[in-house]
Amino acid sequence: MTKIANPANTIDIIKKYDFNFQKKFGQNFLIDTHVLDKICSESGLGKNDLAIEIGPGIGALTQYLAVTAKAVVSVEIDKNLLPILGDTLKDYKNIELINADFLKVDLEKLIDECIQKYGEFDNIRIIANLPYYITTPIIMNVLESHTHIDSITVMIQKEVADRMQAAPGSKNYGALSLAVQYYSDPYVVAFVPQNCFIPRPKVGSSVIRLDIYKDKPIKTVNEKLMFQIIRAGFNQRRKTLVNSLINFEGLQFSKNKIIHALSLLGKSEKIRGEALSLDEFAQLAEYLQE
Ligand code: SAM
Numbered sequence: 477m478t479k480i481a482n483p484a485n486t487i488d489i490i491k492k493y494d495f496n497f498q499k500k501f502g503q504n505f506l507i508d509t510h511v512l513d514k515i516c517s518e519s520g521l522g523k524n525d526l527a528i529e530i531g532p533g534i535g536a537l538t539q540y541l542a543v544t545a546k547a548v549v550s551v552e553i554d555k556n557l558l559p560i561l562g563d564t565l566k567d568y569k570n571i572e573l574i575n576a577d578f579l580k581v582d583l584e585k586l587i588d589e590c591i592q593k594y595g596e597f598d599n600i601r602i603i604a605n606l607p608y609y610i611t612t613p614i615i616m617n618v619l620e621s622h623t624h625i626d627s628i629t630v631m632i633q634k635e636v637a638d639r640m641q642a643a644p645g646s647k648n649y650g651a652l653s654l655a656v657q658y659y660s661d662p663y664v665v666a667f668v669p670q671n672c673f674i675p676r677p678k679v680g681s682s683v684i685r686l687d688i689y690k691d692k693p694i695k696t697v698n699e700k701l702m703f704q705i706i707r708a709g710f711n712q713r714r715k716t717l718v719n720s721l722i723n724f725e726g727l728q729f730s731k732n733k734i735i736h737a738l739s740l741l742g743k744s745e746k747i748r749g750e751a752l753s754l755d756e757f758a759q760l761a762e763y764l765q766e
Contacts, residue, residue: 477543480564481536483507486674489534493560497675501554502607505533506631508672515683516540518665519603519629526590526597528625530578530604530614533557535564537605542568545601547594549586551578570594579613583623600624605631608677612636612652619659619688629665629685637664637682644753651710654754655703658694660686694758702761709749709757717749729764737763 479485486507489495497503506512515537521527527541532550534557541548542565549572552558558575565571572590574581587600602625606614611632618625635648640656641664642648656662668681696702708724709717718734721727729737735745740763741756752760 477539479509480534480539481505481507481509481512483674486534486536489560489564490674495534495556495560498554498556500609501531502609503533503554504605504608504673504675504677506536506605506672507674508668511666511668511672511683512537512540514666515603515605515629515631516544518683518685519601520599520627520685521545521601521603522598524598526587526594526600528583528586528600528602530602531607532561532573533605535561537603538565538571539568541603542571546570546597547590548572549574549590551576551581551586553577579610579617583618583621583625587623599626601626602628602630604629608633608679615686616655619656619686625688627685627687628660629683631668631681631683634667634680634682637684640684640686644751649750651703651706654706654757656686657754658692660688662686694754696758697762698765701765702758705761705764706749706757709752713748713750715748716745717747717752718745720749733764 486505521544523546525545527545527548529538529541529548529550532538532552538548538550547570551574555575561573602618615628618628639648639650639652640662642653662684665683665685668683670676670680704726708720708727711720711724718731721729721734722731737760738745741759
């Protein structure tokens with residue numbers, strides 16, 4: 477296939493259409509074909525899968541997805557990119573292009589429409605070079621929607637990927653690590669330097685793959701309460717967990733009750749949120765609810 481993404485082709489396409497990069501949409505286009513190969517192969521995408529892409533840009537990654545998967549659905553917010561995509565991707569008949577804000581898309585409906593058109597898929601995988609200004613909302617919306625998605629493989633800021641993968645006690649460990657690890661098993665697949673993009677982003681990037689659990693290894697009786705406790709626990713990192721929980725809005729536990737719940741966990745009243753694992757937060761929520 478003639479690759480859309482290499483530096484010379486990307487510049488030609490941009491000139492041909494007089495395209496102006498929009499900073500507000502986080503437009504940094506990939507121009508390294510090795511990185512595109514890597515994203516596609518590490519995502520596990522197979523020939524009977526559906527790929528859902530957020531932000532195709534000029535189609536650099538979309539093309540790889542189209543030759544690998546049964547079908548691709550790509551959601552792009554910038555209407556100026558639609559005529560360009562219509563041209564760069566014209567040879568591929570298994571791509572559905574949608575002009576919309578991904579955060580407003582009904583994902584279940586999108587998938588149902590693809591199943592009606594293409595038949596059942598073995599796996600449904602989200603694969604994208606994400607716009608960095610909304611990385612976390614996009615990923616958390618998908619995870620919290622409980623939509624049937626098998627995996628998410630995305631390029632994101634390196635520091636956000638590090639936070640998603642972090643373990644208790646590390647400086648990157650926080651509410652985001654716990655939220656992502658509750659729903660999925662994350663691992664960083666590759667680091668991608670700034671010179672692989674046009675224009676160059678200010679930050680380094682990583683490709684992370686999240687394999688979404690069908691059966692969550694951590695069970696909780698009250699998911700909402702557990703996440704409130706997690707948010708409280710990392711709201712002010714220097715405070716003890718007891719003090720963070722007493723002062724956090726929406727929670728109404730007495731100091732004694734919190735100390736008692738921690739003692740049931742075998743933890744001191746001086747402990748901070750960053751020392752607890754996901755399993756321990758789940759148990760703490762259970763003890764506090766009693
Ligand atoms: N996939 C292309 C590539 O790798 O070269 C472009 C990646 S660029 C980092 C992010 C893309 O997401 C841009 O095309 C941008 O216009 C699009 N985008 C930004 N916000 C979006 C949103 N809310 N919904 C859908 N697409 C969005």
